[in-house]
Amino acid sequence: MKPTYSLFFKDAKPEQLESLGGKGKSLASMSQADLPVPQGFCVTTDAFVAFIQDLMTAKGLFASLAKLDTKNMGSLDKLSGEIRSQILNKTIAADIQEDILASYRSLCEMYGKEGELPVAVRSSATAEDLPDASFAGQQDTYLWVVGEDEVLSHIKMCWASLYTSRAIAYRKDHNIPEEDIHMSVVVQKMVNARVAGVTMTLNPTNGDRTKIAIEASYGLGESVVSGTVTPDNYLMDKVIFELVESSIQDKKIALIPDPANKRVIEIEVDPVKATEACLTRDELIFISKIAKRIEKHYGCPQDIEWALDADAEGEEAFTLLQSRPETVWSNKKTETKKHYMSGMQGLVGSLINPLSAKK
């Protein structure tokens, strides 16, 4: 049977999830749980393996990698450079290419943008192939990629990113055989974010699980994640969705797409708009509701990246970009356990010290 080289998030069967890489697997499971992720597909690990095996065997690169001494920086860099340029220059085999382009075309159709839909192309490696989480962040992500040729070449750029000097050295040092590595690439509808941010389904300052913390700023979410702007900060009650606290910041800059040049640019935000709350009350409510649903889906507190798509209205605009388990409070056993008084003792305490009741 012909391997599946391209799979829409919605269509991946349980036994196929492994072929989507970490990010792809998570997107597929979210999409199938009706969480509002942007539509898209994965170029499976099978596509990568077929392409790479073909290339490596033909050029004897597996052998070169096996012989490589990672302490010799010169030869490491040279081999890394050679593999990456080979990847970028090699044409993807026709059967793989057909699968990928068929998926891209139907994605374009979904949004009524024939052959023109801007997409994000991201590598979706399997965790064990990567040095560490922070390295994962350096995996290539290409935004505002438009058109069939561009999509194909950026997929190859993702594949090539597995062969940086650092990645090769890491695998060598950890005895991970080159023949075993896998990578999937996620191709996803680009969100034209007017506002984006991160949301935690607990109060990060005290671990209170009845709150939802939201940080948001104008434009694409990269500015919030990378910390180039101080975002607005909102604390919502998770049970009745009331705004508990907010701190509105001066959000001077925003990252926005420059579709003409297929890139993202930094702009200055109108000074009046910059100091206004970037989310309305209704938006805060639906963001909280969706975050709560995501948390329920995963069964533990989540750290969620999202955006509001300028191309959609109301709740439809909410786009889930990524969700990971919250780690700080979830792993913490409440070591400083408070002792609460019950019964009449507690009642007396409340009457004598009602200050807490005022806040």
Added chain:
Amino acid sequence: MTDKKKKFISPYEHTAPKGSEGWKELYPYFLVFQEQLKEQEEDKFFFCDSQHWPNVFKPFDAMTVEFAVKCLSQYNSRHYVIPPANGVDFKIHNGYCYMSPVAVSPELIEGRVPEFMERAGYYFQNWNELLENWHKKVKRVIDDMESIHFEPLPDRVDIQVIKDGVGLDPTFQMINDYNKLISLCYETWQYHFEFLNLGYAAYLDFFGFCKEVFPGIPDLSVAKMVQGIDVDLFRPDDELKKLAKLAISFGLEKCFEKKDVNEALHCIALEENGGQWLQAWEKAKHPWFNYTSGNGFYSSDKYWIEHLDIPYGYLKNYVEKLQRGEVIDRPTEALEAERDRITTEYAESLDDEARAIFEGKLGLARVVFPYVENHNFYIEHWAMGVFWRKTRELSRMLKEQGFWQQESDMYYFRREEILQVLFDYGNSWAVGVPAVGPAVLQEEISRRKKIVDALATAPPQPAFNNPPKVVTEPFTIMLWGITTEAVESWLGGDEKSSHMKGMAASPGLVEGYARIINDASELDQLKQGEILVTRVTAPSWAPVFNKIVATVTDIGGMMSHAAIVCREYGLPAVTGTGSASTQIKTGMKIRVDGGKGTVEILEELVEA
């Protein structure tokens, strides 16, 4: 911009409106600020309680604040020995009443704890049995009041009095009945607070615990977890809804096209099923039409049972709604499901130990809280309704004897002055000469009327004297919604602003046109879809909540009547704004955010 004021005016500097000279004589000497005690009184912080007493008192009516606040106080200070709180000092100034909670010195608080534990603990442990007994006591008081009748003195003492060797005349009975009526009213207010303070204490305990384990939890969440679903206070309105449905099922719609209640009832009587419907109507009246359109604290309150046009108006509106296919029921099932959901979600976020305590405190709060909501029907509506009806009966009788010209005139006298009038009447009857009252009282009534009317031309001050640094007295916070922030905002409240802040009492965001209502008699001005803006609402305004889209009040906390009713009806409410009813004008477009507790004027009125 002017600098924020640091303190409120002293009552000794706050002058009365022109034409109200001599107003102090209208009220008991111990309830007005006396010159001899200036220094002492200026040391206390007083705030105006326009939540319960929004209007200037007629002399007789001042009894309600006297009995109520005295009885509230005695339960704090003498019955349960609430550790940090004594009574609430109160004064009447320029016709309005002002409160000053009396805290217990910090060094004495600890020593009061064991007594409080024993006394309050006993009530908490035996709550349901004691409450069952409470219902019996209150019903007895009501029956006793109902049994009192004031009739003109007969020409002769009845022959039976002679034959039985009774040896007493009817004036003896009349004077006793008057004293008994006052005493029954006093007894009513004793019972009113027998459970109320403890109810609030348990609520406050749960409230404080929630604030600790769920930092920043909205007050509304706590209220929603405790709030009762089937509350007696809503029964009168529910009865009207039942009657409306019955009218539809019997095909009586056309009778409800009549404007006048008597015409409508006459029309119904002629219909095929009319008799059956009228039976249901009569049944609903007792006791549920003992329901005031005010709050029970004023002799001018109109009770449904004496003004059938009021419930009929609401009923007519319900029938019309049903005919249009609208739903008139309160969403009780949805409210109950929502209450369960909220409670479960908060509870689930706690560890086992904290959850057990949460459930314990919630359990107690739910046992005691129905009283906080329900007592209102039994005391303010039913018992006070009977009380006012009986006083009117007396006033009517004395009017017929020529003591005054209008039924409402009697209320221009203090309660002990009425006793003199009764003696005047009895004396003249016995001696066989005309009573003095008819010759002299009308002039005094006119003089006092002018004083009361003059006082009513000026609104009350929000507060007097130096504000406390922090408001910590638990009942002040719970009952009146007086917080440090609220007091601060009153101090800055002189400036006109299009933004007002109050308590987030019932969630929801609404924009609409404001209608200022200063008195229950103006309620019929409200049009469908308007926002009710008022100094304070009474729970009996419930039926108008089907017309309006939001409520804004000057005074009131999370547990104020407006807050409770609005949550029940799912309407946004902002309470305790301080001055919305004077800053907003009828016809202005406003935005009410009941979740944030803000009110904003969107469109000012165009000056004509």
